[in-house]
Amino acid sequence: MSFFFTRALDSFLGRGESAITVPSLDGALRPNRRLDDASERIPIRAPGAIATGRDGPVVSSGRDLHLLSGGSAGKVLYRATADISCLAPVAGGIALGLDDGRILVTGGEFDGFELSPLDGARCPTAMVADDGMLYVSHGSAQNPPSAWQRDLMERNASGSLWRLDLRGGKHHRLAAGLAFPAGLAMSGDGLIVSESWKHRVVLLDRTTGAMRRLIQADLPGYPGHLGHGPNAGYVMTMFAPRNQLVEFILREDHYRRRMMAEVDARYWVAPTYRSGRSFYEPLQGGGVKHLGILKPWAPTLSFGMVVLLDQHCLPYDSFQSRADGMTHGITGAVMQDDALYVASRGDDVVVRLVPGS
């Protein structure tokens, strides 16, 4: 009873759950433009997922899996029948999650493995392999990975975490009811999962799927890909920023429903990989150009953000691209040979960075 009362009061006064405040970028997340300043930029159309491969980083572009070599997109390693949504190195090969929900492996010990989509698990967003086991997160039970904006606007929390036995072919659901898990990383006997729509990173038990610890909460963006980073730490990307107007619209059910029904998805008031490309996109007050210049601190629906976490998962450094930047919509970042390869889906580029330099 008191719970409902508090909620009603919060909703009326705009407090608690109903608050639309967005945390500021501070500490290790202090604004910078190091993603834009990176010296090496490898053009590639819509790089989606990125993973470490035997001969160098591999990156997906639509249906194609490219090998990055010598500063160019290089050759196509594999062509899938649907858009690739996530990648993971597995026993000498690469596991691919597809937009239609299928999971398959190419190369290495498990070459040829394929799993058809299961009910409620058609949205592979991230994978991580460990000794014949493949852990897969499915972002949503309703939408494919490419429809993540709709999933956010529907305010779903229907994601799940699965364990596949690549040898035996058995699959097992570890956890459900996650708010768009979009990143996975191993941590001892636990799994670090980024829960995008709740702007948080949690540690789950690897065998039971039970939540052990809240690692990071109230992040200023939607956390996506997770991976191992330098200094025995991790690297986390945020594929889109949180925005006060979006937070507000997420609490405006009527407007949101009508927007989904009546407005073309490209022009929604929703986070995106790349904003500002069309004059039909929503504009916010601070985004008006003055004297021909878009302010870097303008409110934006897209940005670039790669965060380095230490071994305790505390952020200590970040690489960013601000509202006026040109490296937005970071869908993945991997370490290979002491360099960090960052896939910018919004700006059709893979950026090579050397952390610590």
Next chain:
Amino acid sequence: MSIADTIAYWRYRLVPDHIVGEILAKRWIDNAIPFTILIVVLVGFGVAVPDFLSIGSMTALTRQLGEFGLVVIAMTIVMLAGGIDLSVGSVLALANITALAMMNIFGLPVGAAFVITLAVGAAVGLVNGLLIGYLRLRAFLTTLVTLIIVRSIVDMLLLKYAVQISAGFVDSDLWEFIGDGKIAQVPFSFALFIGIAIVVHLVLSRTRPGWHLMAVGGSRRSAHNVGIHVRRTVCLTYVVSGTLAALAGFLFAARLGGAGSDTGIGLEITVLTAAVLGGNSLGGGRGSAAKAALGAITVMIIINGLVRVGAGSGANSLILGLILLAAVAIDVRWLKNRHKVLAKVYVSPAFRRLPDPPSTERGSASPYALNDRLHDVSVIGLGEIDGPEDVILDENDHIYAGTRTGDIVRFFAPDYSQQEVFAHVGGRPLGMAFARDGALICCIGGMGLYRIAPDRQISKLTDETNRTPFSVVDDARLRLADDLDIAPDGRIFFSEATIRYEMHEWPVDGLESRGNGRIICYDPGMDTTRTILRNLNFPNGICMTHDGESFLFAETWSCSVSRYYFGGPKAGTVETVIPALPGYPDNINRASDGTYWLALVGIRTPSLDLALRMPGFRRRMARRVAPDEWLFPNINTGCIVRFDERGRILDVLWDFGGNNHPMITSMREHRGHLYIGGILNNRIGRLPLPDADPHWTGPQSYWGGK
């Protein structure tokens, strides 16, 4: 229209939400609460006590009220400057005994006694003023001490002179009249009180010392910074307070003619209650003589009413104390929250359904299809000019443009690399036009309609129009004169974009989309200004058609262009020319072939078009989301459209991405080139028009060749 839209349409059409905010924004709203309390008290006692509202009862009441009210005014003046004067009761007693002594013992004439009495009060006030104003002692403690000291003096004087005073007798008609006389059925003291209240009101609201006093109370530091003598002002308030209290004491002496030891005891609390209950702020800077009078009347009625009801003297004080407490609480809360409430309720979005926008798809058959025609724009004054909303060229090909800093800048032909400030007008120069005599007529945001003669003489044409009947907001003053054009007979028609918001708040007006704008006509022959069209949706560009009896005007938030006839058979009617534009129209100007150029400052976004149909959503957004985060019309990309009087789109010029020329608010054709201005731009664009008449100029088109 869907059912939800229909309901929303009628809901926002029938309920005038904006009135609440407009009433709250009024300064007189501060008086609303005290006035209500007065009415409640009057009605309450009128019902509870028989004969309470009879003439006799009222006369007795007003006789006391005269003296009491004067002391309340004294207290109010001190409070307005941020102080408090607790010694008023003692001063009244001292003045009472002084006046009686002068009259009864020394037998002085009334005039001399009057002057001496006031001088005594002023002297006590001066002591307070010197201590508080110049030595910066605490007002509360200082006047508490003077209260005690003056009271002791009164007691000592009483011991010495009480017998003599009561033994003396005054034989003076004037003295009698002051005590008991009436002016047209009104007791003298009450008439004097009303007279002084009016004088104080005029001084406070209309004179320099009054403004100084209010400024000191409002913010001591700011008052000091602007050069007001803060210490002297504070000191003088106590002198005035002492004098007024002494005047009240003089009246008291004349009315009762006796000196008692209880005269004026506890008066300071009653007076303070009245002043605060009337709505005068304890913190200073906010209040008026009218509020003092309201409070005095209310408290007097309560005191008398309680006595008539039969409440004991203890209960009387208790109730007064509680009222003071409540009044102070309301004062504090009201002051603290009024602007918050106002900020929340002032913005009241309306329902607006825009027609579906025409397509702009590149390569489509739409007349608005995207192209890169503005790619060849060369820029003038890049980085040297801040916000040329409008540009205009004279017969010598010089460019004139208004800037954000309130200048009208002139770029010299032929290469436009040199510039000078043609005139500094202040405000925000917006639309411009050349009159027949070569003077530049300019709409200046925040100021009005101005004329700049060729010799750079600046003169105001008009800054006010007739007030809309029954409007709550006083819309006589021009807030945002936007664009103008001049009819062949010399009359100037200009648009005022909004009457509810200031110039820099134009996005709020867009969020509201209520139709707060108007078109006004200034007649230089008669020097009159009349509003001719009201409730327009941010009327912006205005351009005379070639028939000499009508003009075209653009309404930005309704994305339309209309035509108004001011002469001919259709005089007074409005016709829609372009009902649905893909974006937000700004200025309109003539093209060389008899058609018209129209600037689209931004393009409609589907998300905002939807929000326009959901006023409740926009209202909540205005309340909860920071303005920099609001959903805005997309004014980062614009275009230029050419159309004819039938509303056909003949041409469209785009600069997609806006790298070369971001933001377009106006354009002017001149000798085969198009000159482009933008209100948030740092450049003027220049585009060659190969097909245009290379000799055509605007002034020639309007006023013929030389």
